[in-house]
Amino acid sequence: MRATDRSLDVVAFVSEHFRDILRRRLSEIVGLALITLALLGAIALTTWSAQDPSLSHATQTPIRNLLGFPGAIFSDLAMQLLGLAAILLLLPEALLGWRLLSHKPIGEKWRGLVWIVATFLAAGFASTLPRIGAWPLPTGLGGVSGDALLHLPAMIVGAPPAGLTLVAVSALFGIATVVTLAIAAGLRWPARNALARDAAVEIERDDADDDRGSAWIGMFAHALLSWKARIGRVFRRAPARNATRAARPAATGGRHEPRFDNLGRVAAPSIADEEEYVEHAPRRRAPVRVPPRRTGNGYTLPSLNFLTAQRASERTTLSKDIIDANAVALESVLGDFGVRGEIINAHPGPVVTLYELEPAPGIKSSRVIGLADDIARSMSAVSARVAVVSGRNAIGIELPNPTREKVYLRELLSTKDYNENTSKLPLCLGKTIGGESVIVDLARMPHLLIAGTTGSGKSVAINTMILSLVYRLSPQQCRLIMVDPKMLELSVYDGIPHLLTPVVTDPKKAVVALKWAVREMEGRYKKMSKLGVRNIDSYNARVAEAKAKGETLTRTVHTGYDKESGEAIYEKEELELEPLPFVVVIVDEMADLMMVAGKDIEGAIQRLAQMARAAGIHVILATQRPSVDVITGTIKANFPTRISFQVTSKIDSRTILGEQGAEQLLGQGDMLYMAGGGRISRVHGPFVSDDEVEKVVRHLKSQGAPEYLEEVTAGDLEDGEDGAVFDATDMGMGEGGDLYSQAVAVVKRDRKASTSYIQRRLQIGYNRAASLMERMEQEGIIGQANHAGKREILIPENPADDRY
Numbered sequence: 001m002r003a004t005d006r007s008l009d010v011v012a013f014v015s016e017h018f019r020d021i022l023r024r025r026l027s028e029i030v031g032l033a034l035i036t037l038a039l040l041g042a043i044a045l046t047t048w049s050a051q052d053p054s055l056s057h058a059t060q061t062p063i064r065n066l067l068g069f070p071g072a073i074f075s076d077l078a079m080q081l082l083g084l085a086a087i088l089l090l091l092p093e094a095l096l097g098w099r100l101l102s103h104k105p106i107g108e109k110w111r112g113l114v115w116i117v118a119t120f121l122a123a124g125f126a127s128t129l130p131r132i133g134a135w136p137l138p139t140g141l142g143g144v145s146g147d148a149l150l151h152l153p154a155m156i157v158g159a160p161p162a163g164l165t166l167v168a169v170s171a172l173f174g175i176a177t178v179v180t181l182a183i184a185a186g187l188r189w190p191a192r193n194a195l196a197r198d199a200a201v202e203i204e205r206d207d208a209d210d211d212r213g214s215a216w217i218g219m220f221a222h223a224l225l226s227w228k229a230r231i232g233r234v235f236r237r238a239p240a241r242n243a244t245r246a247a248r249p250a251a252t253g254g255r256h257e258p259r260f261d262n263l264g265r266v267a268a269p270s271i272a273d274e275e276e277y278v279e280h281a282p283r284r285r286a287p288v289r290v291p292p293r294r295t296g297n298g299y300t301l302p303s304l305n306f307l308t309a310q311r312a313s314e315r316t317t318l319s320k321d322i323i324d325a326n327a328v329a330l331e332s333v334l335g336d337f338g339v340r341g342e343i344i345n346a347h348p349g350p351v352v353t354l355y356e357l358e359p360a361p362g363i364k365s366s367r368v369i370g371l372a373d374d375i376a377r378s379m380s381a382v383s384a385r386v387a388v389v390s391g392r393n394a395i396g397i398e399l400p401n402p403t404r405e406k407v408y409l410r411e412l413l414s415t416k417d418y419n420e421n422t423s424k425l426p427l428c429l430g431k432t433i434g435g436e437s438v439i440v441d442l443a444r445m446p447h448l449l450i451a452g453t454t455g456s457g458k459s460v461a462i463n464t465m466i467l468s469l470v471y472r473l474s475p476q477q478c479r480l481i482m483v484d485p486k487m488l489e490l491s492v493y494d495g496i497p498h499l500l501t502p503v504v505t506d507p508k509k510a511v512v513a514l515k516w517a518v519r520e521m522e523g524r525y526k527k528m529s530k531l532g533v534r535n536i537d538s539y540n541a542r543v544a545e546a547k548a549k550g551e552t553l554t555r556t557v558h559t560g561y562d563k564e565s566g567e568a569i570y571e572k573e574e575l576e577l578e579p580l581p582f583v584v585v586i587v588d589e590m591a592d593l594m595m596v597a598g599k600d601i602e603g604a605i606q607r608l609a610q611m612a613r614a615a616g617i618h619v620i621l622a623t624q625r626p627s628v629d630v631i632t633g634t635i636k637a638n639f640p641t642r643i644s645f646q647v648t649s650k651i652d653s654r655t656i657l658g659e660q661g662a663e664q665l666l667g668q669g670d671m672l673y674m675a676g677g678g679r680i681s682r683v684h685g686p687f688v689s690d691d692e693v694e695k696v697v698r699h700l701k702s703q704g705a706p707e708y709l710e711e712v713t714a715g716d717l718e719d720g721e722d723g724a725v726f727d728a729t730d731m732g733m734g735e736g737g738d739l740y741s742q743a744v745a746v747v748k749r750d751r752k753a754s755t756s757y758i759q760r761r762l763q764i765g766y767n768r769a770a771s772l773m774e775r776m777e778q779e780g781i782i783g784q785a786n787h788a789g790k791r792e793i794l795i796p797e798n799p800a801d802d803r804y
Contacts, residue, residue, distance in 0.1 A: 030097075038097065044067045048072075079143060080143055088119040114180055121149075302699050302700065310411055316404075318402075334357070349434055354434075355399065368395050447639050450622040450645075470496070476579075524615040524617075543579050554574050585619045594630050626647060642674045758773060
């Protein structure tokens with residue numbers, strides 16, 4: 001018999017196999033008790049006597065029933081009510097006890113009602129039979145119930161059934177009794193019964209084999225560990241050299257370690273004590289050491305041993321009883337607020353449990369969503385998130401689990417979803433509510449926008465994304481530009497070979513780096529157009545193919561015309577055969593950059609977001625303040641993929657996601673992931689500590705020094721310029737500046753001179769436009785403002801003096 005629930009809260013500390021054995025023994029005890037109860041009832045009925053004292057008959061005669069006074073009372077009530085059909089009251093208990101004792105599957109609950117109907121029909125059939133000898137009761141052989149059923153035809157026909165009518169009624173009751181008894185007992189047609197019997201035998205044989213196999217495995221493991229302990233005591237008395245060999249047999253043995261690429265799930269990096277290992281052996285794989293992974297150019301990718309693995313004791317399971325109790329309580333809470341519906345399903349996860357509510361007709365989903373805070377208060381939960389389940393007539397209610405299970409990055413990096421994934425830029429986001437791994441491809445997003453308050457897990461998520469890239473890609477495949485105005489989170493990565501430039505902490509240089517990314521994008525498009533390809537994948541494939549064949553890529557270029565003949569002159573241009581790596585720009589705090597150079601940042605990000613996908617340049621933006629002045633409409637329109645951690649208000653949630661719900665998150669990596677198309681799902685991000693990050697960074701630095709490009713942050717940044725240099729027109733305020741020349745040209749052409757007009761035309765701030773107006777007034781280009789605020793333009797439309 002396969003158990004439907006293998007979790008017992010009171011013995012959660014023991015192994016699953018032992019809990020299964022305990023459940024089977026309890027099932028046998030209950031089955032034996034039911035069979036005993038049915039046997040005692042049969043004894044009471046067979047030794048029944050109408051002369052025994054009972055509730056309907058008071059006498060001083062000795063009790064003849066073998067079970068004494070309780071047996072006399074039970075048998076008298078049963079015979080008075082059902083007559084000879086009282087024996088059918090004992091058959092369900094006996095059958096149920098036999099199924100529990102033999103570990104057979106229990107039938108459906110509705111068969112109990114069929115048993116009751118069959119019992120009353122049998123009583124009616126018994127009342128149609130003639131009385132046997134001296135029947136001691138005034139009723140018929142079917143008792144009070146049988147006589148009542150027998151008088152139903154008399155109410156229709158007008159007279160009690162007799163003769164052929166009585167025979168017909170008796171046959172009707174008899175056939176109905178046999179049919180209902182067959183249905184209640186679960187009997188089938190011969191063919192279906194044979195198939196069901198074969199399936200039951202197969203299931204029983206599998207269960208028996210599983211139990212015997214688990215027992216033999218436990219005995220074998222215990223024997224091995226006992227011999228290991230004895231050998232260890234012997235070798236501890238040996239010299240230190242022998243002790244070292246005994247403690248580390250794998251160092252000298254011929255064991256071949258598994259490769260990282262073929263791993264599905266990897267257990268803890270170090271072997272724990274033997275007792276814990278034996279306890280979790282049936283459900284966890286043996287701990288292994290992950291060997292280093294090398295690329296074709298000698299670069300060694302980081303090992304999983306740098307990351308912490310999840311221990312078996314940290315796994316938590318929510319029992320079915322607790323889930324059912326929460327579902328009933330949730331229905332009651334919703335009913336108190338006037339929401340009628342039924343909890344049809346529940347999906348427990350590592351952090352929260354999703355309860356699917358099927359509302360009654362006429363219940364609006366917005367009404368249930370608005371009760372999120374009231375549901376959390378009534379359920380004594382920290383928070384509750386309510387959202388519509390897409391594609392189904394259900395509303396999802398997410399409640400936090402009593403004990404939160406931590407998700408580790410190593411567990412995600414060791415899954416097949418990551419190792420066998422064909423993603424070009426894989427990112428490990430975490431696990432869903434159901435515990436499934438979420439591995440996404442940054443190259444298909446193609447850009448990512450992240451928002452969340454302090455403590456919500458945003459910085460840890462950025463670390464996990466960076467590690468997801470460096471664990472898969474070498475510096476020749478992926479280069480990084482990190483912008484960290486806070487100078488705290490990303491500075492640890494300074495010096496790894498994946499960087500194109502040192503971690504940028506100056507907001508001015510950050511703008512220059514973004515402008516370099518735009519220029520790099522345009523340069524890549526020129527290279528791809530020369531080869532006639534459309535994206536970076538096709539470009540790298542053409543370059544690799546040419547290198548493999550030893551060919552030189554050339555193209556024919558038109559350079560001019562012959563002066564004598566006038567014919568066109570063509571020359572062959574040799575193209576570079578260097579593959580282009582992916583470039584990922586990571587900005588940890590967008591709000592700081594927007595305060596320094598909002599227009600310039602927005603313009604550069606807009607160009608990258610719109611055009612950089614095919615060139616292999618991708619952007620990850622993160623901010624603590626998801627307000628409209630930071631996440632503008634232009635940025636949101638070009639970032640369809642977004643992640644929101646816990647935010648402070650519904651307004652911030654609507655700003656980043658377009659709907660509320662992020663304010664109900666639990667923090668510490670709990671996020672809402674919105675993929676392209678507006679589909680939102682809840683994901684629990686993995687955890688990676690600072691020590692793990694430092695270990696990986698030390699390994700990366702040991703692979704070689706980074707090859708920085710000075711032009712990434714050098715650009716057009718000049719000394720003495722302030723933050724205003726990064727306006728949209730990229731001009732200064734100095735003498736002869738290009739911005740001033742543009743302002744003079746606008747006034748001369750349009751014959752309009754006002755601060756607001758200059759501000760709109762040049763897309764600059766009010767202070768800058770006012771300064772330009774003052775300068776033009778000082779140089780005699782415009783006059784002073786009159787009482788109406790208008791200025792006279794003193795220069796002609798086509799002045800002879802071209803100073804301006």
